Each structure stands twice: as C-alpha cells, then as structure tokens.
Amino acid sequence: MLIDPVKQTRILMGMPVTLEVVEAAATEPLFNEVFTYFQYVDEKFSTYKDQSEISRLNRGDLKFDELSEDLKLILGLAEQTRRESNGYFDIHHHGILDPSGIVKGWAIYNAAEILHKRDFKDFYVEAGGDVQACGKNTEGRRWRVGIRNPFNMDEIVKVLSVTDCGVATSGTYVRGQHIYDPKKGEDAQSDILSLTVIGPDVYEADRFATAAFAMGRSGIDFIEDLPGFEGYMIDKAKQATYTTGFGRHVLSDPIR
Amino acid sequence: MSRSRSSSSLDLNQAVKKFFLSAFVVFAFVAYAIHERLTNSSSASAAADQGAPGSSANAAASDPASSNPAPNSSSSGGAASASSSQAPAASSASSNASGYRDGTYTGPTIDVNYGLVQVQTTIQNGRIADVQFLQYPSDRRTSQRINSIAMPYLQQEAIQVQSANVDIISGATLTSEGFQMSLQSALASAH
Numbered sequence: 001m002l003i004d005p006v007k008q009t010r011i012l013m014g015m016p017v018t019l020e021v022v023e024a025a026a027t028e029p030l031f032n033e034v035f036t037y038f039q040y041v042d043e044k045f046s047t048y049k050d051q052s053e054i055s056r057l058n059r060g061d062l063k064f065d066e067l068s069e070d071l072k073l074i075l076g077l078a079e080q081t082r083r084e085s086n087g088y089f090d091i092h093h094h095g096i097l098d099p100s101g102i103v104k105g106w107a108i109y110n111a112a113e114i115l116h117k118r119d120f121k122d123f124y125v126e127a128g129g130d131v132q133a134c135g136k137n138t139e140g141r142r143w144r145v146g147i148r149n150p151f152n153m154d155e156i157v158k159v160l161s162v163t164d165c166g167v168a169t170s171g172t173y174v175r176g177q178h179i180y181d182p183k184k185g186e187d188a189q190s191d192i193l194s195l196t197v198i199g200p201d202v203y204e205a206d207r208f209a210t211a212a213f214a215m216g217r218s219g220i221d222f223i224e225d226l227p228g229f230e231g232y233m234i235d236k237a238k239q240a241t242y243t244t245g246f247g248r249h250v251l252s253d254p255i256r
Numbered sequence: 257m258s259r260s261r262s263s264s265s266l267d268l269n270q271a272v273k274k275f276f277l278s279a280f281v282v283f284a285f286v287a288y289a290i291h292e293r294l295t296n297s298s299s300a301s302a303a304a305d306q307g308a309p310g311s312s313a314n315a316a317a318s319d320p321a322s323s324n325p326a327p328n329s330s331s332s333g334g335a336a337s338a339s340s341s342q343a344p345a346a347s348s349a350s351s352n353a354s355g356y357r358d359g360t361y362t363g364p365t366i367d368v369n370y371g372l373v374q375v376q377t378t379i380q381n382g383r384i385a386d387v388q389f390l391q392y393p394s395d396r397r398t399s400q401r402i403n404s405i406a407m408p409y410l411q412q413e414a415i416q417v418q419s420a421n422v423d424i425i426s427g428a429t430l431t432s433e434g435f436q437m438s439l440q441s442a443l444a445s446a447h
Binding site for chain 1: 383384385387410411412413414415416417418420421422423424425426427428
C-alpha cells in the first residue's frame with residue numbers, strides 16, 4: 001500500500017533493472033525478492049567484485065570441485081554456447097573468465113521464473129536493455145518493445161509487439177566496442193552497431209545476440225539459420241538488415 | 257552361356273544400382289536424423305519455455321532442474337549440471353533504492369575514453385522513476401554506404417525514427433563505469 005507496485009526500477013549489476021507486473025496481486029515483497037535475486041547474481045558473478053565467486057576462481061582461490069552449482073552451470077552453459085556459435089562466444093578474455101555475456105540473460109530468465117512460480121502471467125523483467133516479456137501489458141495488448149536508435153539513444157527505430165519471449169540487443173554505442181571477438185584476439189571491429197534478437201526466452205536471445213554480434217556482418221546470417229530466432233541488425237550506414245520472419249513481430253501501426 | 261553371362265552382368269548392374277539406391281536411402285535417413293536433432297534442440301527449448309508461463313508454474317516449482325535454462329542438456333552430453341539451486345540467497349535483502357528524496361538529480365559529466373557520459377535521475381515516492389542520459393558517446397564517424405553482397409533471404413531498409421509509445425526499450429547494455437559513476441553521484445545528491 002505504500003507505493004504503487006506496478007513498476008519499479010533499481011540499479012543492480014551496474015545497470016537499471018525494471019520489473020513491471022500488471023496483475024494487482026503483485027506486492028512489495030515480490031519486487032524485493034526479484035531484485036534480491038539480481039543482487040545475489042551480482043555478488044556471485046561480478047568480475048568487478050573482489051569477493052565474488054568468479055573473482056576468487058580467477059585468482060585461483062577456488063578449485064573446480066569447490067564451485068557452487070550455479071557457477072558450474074554458468075560455465076557449462078557458456079561452453080555450450082561457445083560450441084553452438086562456432087567459438088564466437090567465449091568467456092575467456094586475457095586469461096580470465098568473464099561470464100557476464102551469459103549471466104545477464106540467465107538472471108533475467110530466472111527472475112521471470114520467480115514470478116511464473118507464483119502464477120503471475122502478465123509482466124516483464126528488463127535489465128540493461130534485454131527483456132523477458134510475458135503475457136499482456138496494462139492495456140491488455142502484447143508488450144511493445146522499441147529498438148533503440150544506436151545513433152541517438154533518445155530515439156527508437158522499430159516497435160515490436162511481443163509476448164512470452166525474450167528480446168536482447170548487443171551493440172557498441174554505449175560502451176564502445178565492448179564485444180570481444182575471440183577469433184581476432186581483439187575487440188570486434190565491424191561496421192555493425194546494434195543487433196537485436198528475438199528468441200524463445202531472454203536467455204536464448206541474449207546469448208545468441210552476443211555471439212552473433214561478435215561475428216560482425218555475418219551475425220545476421222547466423223540468426224537467420226537459428227530456428228525460432230529473428231534478428232534486426234543496424235550498421236554504420238544506418239541500414240538495417242533483418243531476418244525472414246522478423247516482420248511478424250513488428251507492430252504494424254505503431255502510432256495510435 | 258552367353259545368356260547367363262549377360263544376366264550376370266545385368267546382376268552386377270542391378271547390384272550397383274541397388275547399392276547406390278540403398279546408399280542414398282541411408283544417407284537421406286542420416287541427413288534427416290541430423291536435421292531433426294539440430295532442429296529439435298532449439299524448438300524443444302522453445303516449446304518448454306512457451307509452456308512455462310502458463311499453468312505449468314506449479315510443476316516447475318517442484319522441479320528445480322526444469323527452471324534453469326539448460327537447453328540441449330539431454331542431447332549435448334550436458335556439460336551443465338542441471339540440478340542447480342537457482343533460488344536466490346534469501347538473506348542479505350537490503351532496502352536499496354528507497355530513502356531518496358523526490359526530485360530530479362543530475363550527475364557530473366564523466367569522461368570515459370570513448371566520450372562523455374552524464375546521467376540524470378528522477379525520484380518519485382522515494383524511488384527511481386526514470387534515468388536519462390544527458391550526454392553519451394555516440395559514433396559520429398560518417399561512413400560510406402557499405403554495399404553488402406545481396407543476400408537472398410535477408411531484407412534491408414533504412415532505419416527510421418518512430419514516435420510511438422512503447423512499454424520497454426531494447427538496446428545495448430547501459431553498463432559502463434561512466435554511467436555508474438554519474439548515476440551514483442546523482443543518487444547520492446538525492447539523499
């Protein structure tokens with residue numbers, strides 16, 4: 001009763017994390033539980049925190065059989081993604097493990113599962129531009145997700161209409177060339193600014209968006225070949241290239 | 257003799273034909289099996305996830321393994337341990353984000369090596385209602401129109417700014433030290 005619990009944003013894992021729940025049954029403890037989960041993930045997997053489990057592993061303070069189940073799971077999922085992306089997704093950077101490319105989508109997915117287990121159906125969880133959108137929005141429609149303009153962060157260049165799926169974008173415009181190309185041994189230098197992937201859930205969308213972005217221009221071909229995934233790629237010439245089924249997710253009359 | 261000879265050569269011909277036909281059938285089956293396997297690995301997880309939002313929430317609650325995204329774990333030999341405890345550590349719940357005074361707060365401009373970052377945050381009812389970028393690095397290099405090799409199935413268009421209302425915005429990660437520093441300062445002044 002203190003605050004309208006419909007939508008809350010907190011800064012967690014170094015980025016804004018937003019939870020919006022349409023159903024009136026959402027209470028303050030629910031929001032707290034979801035945000036506390038992100039805090040837990042951050043404390044375990046942040047390479048910026050000295051005492052996180054991943055930092056301790058990177059320092060050699062932990063042996064593999066001493067790792068938590070969650071960290072072993074993440075390392076396994078990262079390895080699986082590396083194989084599925086022909087090595088383009090790789091958490092080994094300069095001799096240390098940085099699983100942040102897979103942790104975010106995984107954390108958002110698990111946060112959404114917290115709500116599903118409590119029978120919530122209409123909500124979204126968004127963290128740093130990646131989202132799991134479930135059910136309908138407050139107007140009873142599918143969630144409308146805008147793709148941010150990489151040339152102007154105040155603008156959007158596409159409006160998607162989605163439900164029960166994940167949308168994730170990999171790009172360069174905020175952090176510079178922050179996606180590492182393990183094949184070239186240097187930051188991926190391509191003419192691609194942004195690659196948005198729609199997938200069956202945010203975990204899948206996020207990991208393949210990250211992997212495909214590292215592939216440069218051919219990343220959109222990789223997404224095209226993935227069943228159940230669609231992609232929208234924006235290059236430096238302000239041209240967008242998109243997959244065959246992408247149009248199905250585009251809102252036809254965005255201005256109402 | 258000649259008849260039997262010609263028939264044996266016919267047999268040989270037929271044997272070769274049979275061999276190639278059966279080889280083709282076996283090859284087609286193998287190709288189909290591989291295709292099925294590849295297709296299923298993605299569609300299976302899609303199906304599982306589509307089931308999750310619905311009535312299967314209770315079933316998922318009693319089965320911790322099913323709640324973790326571990327697609328292909330059955331087919332790929334499962335490097336991932338599926339029996340993870342994904343439940344958050346219930347302790348250490350801190351009442352972060354609350355206790356701010358209402359208003360709009362602007363952080364300092366932070367110079368990151370690829371540009372300047374400045375963040376403004378709006379506090380409503382003691383909570384962060386909005387985070388805006390006043391300054392951010394953007395790639396201003398004008399580049400020539402890059403002619404890509406025509407790809408038959410992919411489509412292209414020039415990006416167009418939309419003026420629609422949206423619920424959510426998807427974009428590259430808003431994580432950067434500059435963002436965090438500017439934001440933390442803006443929030444610090446909200447106390």
